[in-house]
Amino acid sequence: MNSSERENIKAAYKATFTKKIEEVSGNCLADASLLKQYQALAEMVMESITSQWAKTNTLYNKNESKQVYFFSIEFLIGRLMKSYLSNLGVEELVQECSAEMGLDYEAILAQESDPGLGNGGLGRLMACYLDSSSAMGMPAHGNGIRYKYGLFEQRIINGEQIEVADNWLKNGYPFEIRNPDKSVIIKYYGQIHSENINGNLTFVHENYEAIMAVPYDIPIKGYRNETVNSLRLWSAEPLEAFDLPSFNQGHFLNAVRHKSEAEAISQILYPNDNGFDGKLLRLKQEYFFVCAGIKRIIVDFKRSNNNSMDGFSDKICIHINDTHPALCGPELMRVLMDEEGLGWEESWKITVAAMSFTNHTVLPEALEKWPVDMMKDLLPRIYMIIEEINRRFLLDLDNEFPHDLDRNHSLSIIRDNYVHMASLAIVSSHSINGVATLHSKILREETFNGFYQVFPKRFYSVTNGVSPRRFLMNSNPELKTLINDSIGPDWDHNLFDLKKLLNYINDPVFYQKFDAVKLSNKVRLANYMARYNNVTVDPNSIFDIQVKRIHEYKRQLLNALHVLYLYNRLKENPNLEMAPRTFIFAGKAAPGYYYAKEVIKLITAIAELVNNDPSLHDKLKVVFLANFNVSLAEIIYPAANISEQISTAGKEASGTGNMKFMMNGAITLGTMDGANIEILDAVGPSNIVSFGLSADEVHHYQKYGGYRSIDIFEQDPRIQQVLHQLIDGTLGYGLSFQAIYDSLLLYNDGYFVLKDFNAYADAQNQVDHLFRNPTIWTKMSISNVANSGIFSSDRSIADYQREIWKII
CATH class of the missing domain: 3.40.50.2000 (Glycogen Phosphorylase B;)
Structure with missing residues (x-):
């Protein structure tokens, strides 16, 4: 565009921004706080994106596109304003106009809180995958939990980690849209009884505790294209927020007890699960977003498919990110059988064809398992379905490998009075993948070797990746400029x-x-x-x-x-x-x-x-x-x-x-x-x-022994000096790191x-x-x-x- 056209665009932007400031703050631009400037810009961004969002959804329905739904306990999306501006292609315009209006662009961006929706690589990977899917025009969406306080805000006080609540929503979040009309009822506890209705065995859930799952949708804007996918986050709310009769009787705490218990489900990421109550809350969380997400996927699919479930697995992929959403399998089975009236075999065929599973760990403590009694009590119908999945799976194993009964039992989803979630995810999915070449090899040859022998064609390897838009173009603009000046700008669509x-x-x-x-x-x-x-x-x-x-x-x-x-x-x-x-x-x-x-x-x-x-x-x-x-x-x-x-x-x-x-x-x-x-x-x-050490050497030591850390200690004066400093006061008066010292020597440096x-x-x-x-x-x-x-x-x-x- 010529200079005159650009000046007209800038003038239009300044006028719109000034008007938006008045709308969100009731003040003129000169009196608007940085927070109000940020909120005004956020509203302008959302107005630009939401029309593309609606068009994207319409296009997907019109084309009957196959859609992927990432189910993940974490989505570490980071601040979105800069990404939105970059993806819309207007960041340079906004920077220039802000400077000309006497505004501090970087200070405006800094008003945005980091959404407390994840902890580390697991959640950041999902955010990168959502970013790439939109950038590539691919229909892929996220499904998770809208944590009110995230994990925690870490402070270091007197050298120690102190956890305080991460109140990232204190000023609201302008990039989400609440959709209460799409809420889902989640049922916990209660009893299951069966009835024969029209010749079909039907299961009825009674005396349950109901929680409302309310969706908040965040647009995931593609880079310099018209695609806008969705991240749907579920918030837990009570059906009745306030018990007026209890309050009037003077039972003030009882009047809000149910509200507090319901909202606890979506309060924080990873509640401490060292005790029973923490474990129970974690299991509630995992079923909460699985149940809500599956329900809405099916409702939306039927609406665009003449109220039929025909072709569901041809059009829907439910991709579970690690074991936290492993209940997707039995929950989809429950809906297909109990609500859609399908038989077991047909439901199971649909479920396996629709489900895919990415495993992210080989650490035993990270392979989730839940006590049978807890699962049976909290999720009675789901546990019944898991039992039946396991019964049929073991029957198939015994038929296929009749002389290997002990090995077959070791693959049981339910064993040692626990429900093993990785096993459930593998049996319920048509695809299982590791996230690096070595990791996938370890899964096949060690961690899930028994399952690999049963389902060799289900195992894949897909090495992780990161968003170049977030972690190079946006976070390192000087390097981006140098690269553009050297090789041209086309690399932004092809990092190779x-x-x-x-x-x-x-x-x-x-x-x-x-x-x-x-x-x-x-x-x-x-x-x-x-x-x-x-x-x-x-x-x-x-x-x-x-x-x-x-x-x-x-x-x-x-x-x-x-x-x-x-x-x-x-x-x-x-x-x-x-x-x-x-x-x-x-x-x-x-x-x-x-x-x-x-x-x-x-x-x-x-x-x-x-x-x-x-x-x-x-x-x-x-x-x-x-x-x-x-x-x-x-x-x-x-x-x-x-x-x-x-x-x-x-x-x-x-x-x-x-x-x-x-x-x-x-x-x-x-x-x-x-x-x-x-x-x-x-x-x-x-x-x-x-x-x-190589992975093979580590595996050999762990399997066969032969490593004695005390031998290393005794032979290396450098290590002797360093370890003695952990406990001799070198690091401060009264400071001793005996637990670390003991882990290295007394417990043989695991x-x-x-x-x-x-x-x-x-x-x-x-x-x-x-x-x-x-x-x-x-x-x-x-x-x-x-x-x-x-x-x-x-x-x-x-x-x-x-x-x-x-x-x-």
């Missing part, structure tokens, strides 16, 4: 085009520009740490970063022990030749996970020791960033030099943080675990630093921290030497960006479409 950057792999001018972008991003993160952590760091130091959920298998402990070892080296030799290093940690520990909280406490204690020692001359700094979320991640990933991916080999399913770091030019320092293996394949061994310590220290030394050669380091960093196309979530969605969903 980043390989064209290899044409600049030996270009000193490009190196200089690339390094300037990285330094700018490091300065931004350094300013953040100065503001929120009161720690001054050198942006020219190595930014060595590990950000992820705090868990033993992810081995933040290995990283922390190495920092302590490096501190000891500097104390022994203040003139040690090394590049200054800033170690950055972030991540939340589950509220009931004592050991993980001790690791956070250890990291903060090491930070206190290191950062306040003037003899180090700022060669070493340690920072723990509180309350890791998507918005903080968008500052962290572009600034990283080193991406710490150091999980015990064979324990990480895939990882997605490793991909986000790589996409922004960080060098992976990691074990050959999860998608690190595919990163190695993509960039080549000269552009990654790997170390440690995650092989000490076994891998020497190899990790050598790898870190290699990193130091590489970084001190700027030409080599920059070449490695550019190579990582250039080869990151395979880790786009667009590629992942294309793989799912080709292998599993087969949308026409």
Whole structure:
């Protein structure tokens, strides 16, 4: 467009925005708060999107498109305003107009809260998949829970994690639409009796407790196209919010008791399930959004299919993300039989054809199971159906493998007085996939080997991916500009085009520009740490970063022990030749996970020791960033030099943080675990630093023994010194990390921290030497960006479409 046309567009925008400010605030623009400016802009965005949303839904119905529904306990979508503006193609316009109107664009965006709808990679993956599906014009939607307070807001007080409520909805959420007319009744408890109606055995649920599931829909706008898919989140509400007779009788608490009990279902993500009540609430949550989602899918399908269930599995794919939504299978069976009048065989055929399952873990504690008595009591009809699914499955096993009865029993969905959800998901689905090559291999050969022998054609592998729009284009705009200037803008629709950057792999001018972008991003993160952590760091130091959920298998402990070892080296030799290093940690520990909280406490204690020692001359700094979320991640990933991916080999399913770091030019320092293996394949061994035991070696030790951590301890003076410092007062008066010390020595180091310590220290030394050669380091960093196309979530969605969903 010419300059005159652009000026007309800008004038129209300014007039509309000014009018919208008056509507939302009752004030003129000059008197409107930042919050009101944000709300006005949000309303304008929604007005632009909702018409496309309606057209998309109409088009899907007209074309009778096959649609995918992601069922997930988490959807970590992050702030949406910037993504909406970018996807609509108006971000530059809004930035220019804001500046000309004297408004602070970045401050307006900062008014948006991060939605508290997830915790880590599981939920962020779903958000990336929704983003990619819309960007590719593919009909895929989300189905989850609208948590009022999310997981929790993490604060670090006196070095310890403190959890407070994350009231992300305190100012409302402008990007959701409440649809009470699409509410669903959820039934808990009660009794089931059967009746013979017109010659059909019919099951009737009586004396149940009813909860209302109310949907809130969020539009998922495609990148520079007309597609808008939906994320539907369910909120739990009572049928009757207030018991007036009880109140009038003076029973004030009883008057609101049912309201509180109902709303508890959608209050927080992952209630502490160490006790019975927590487990019960978790199970209520899982059935809540499954039941509501399945019901609305069927209602909508029948409305557009002449009130018939014919062809349901040809047009609907119910994709369950890990085991939390595993009740989708029996719930779909319940609706098909009890409400639609279909027989078992026909219902089962539809269910298996419609269901697909992504598994995200090999850790036994993460493979959910529920006590039979709890399931039977809370969900009596669902338990009956699970029993029948299991009975028929075991009968088939005994017929097919008649001489392997013990093995057959080990595959039972119900065993040892528990309902095993992964087993239920596998039996109920036509497709089961792992999320990285190694992970899928472990599922086939170890974790689910028995099921693989029964259903070999059901198992697939689809490596995870991340949204390049969120984690490169939007969060690293300077790098985006440099890439556009170098290879043109078309890569934004095909990330494999980043390989064209290899044409600049030996270009000193490009190196200089690339390094300037990285330094700018490091300065931004350094300013953040100065503001929120009161720690001054050198942006020219190595930014060595590990950000992820705090868990033993992810081995933040290995990283922390190495920092302590490096501190000891500097104390022994203040003139040690090394590049200054800033170690950055972030991540939340589950509220009931004592050991993980001790690791956070250890990291903060090491930070206190290191950062306040003037003899180090700022060669070493340690920072723990509180309350890791998507918005903080968008500052962290572009600034990283080193991406710490150091999980015990064979324990990480895939990882997605490793991909986000790589996409922004960080060098992976990691074990050959999860998608690190595919990163190695993509960039080549000269552009990654790997170390440690292999998954096969870990498996061998765990199966056959032969590892004694005390032997490592006794043979390595460095480890002796570091471990003694955990308990001798080095880390602060009265501070002792005896539980960590005991886990490593008394309990034989279950995650092989000490076994891998020497190899990790050598790898870190290699990193130091590489970084001190700027030409080599920059070449490695550019190579990582250039080869990151395979880790786009667009590629992942294309793989799912080709292998599993087969949308026409």
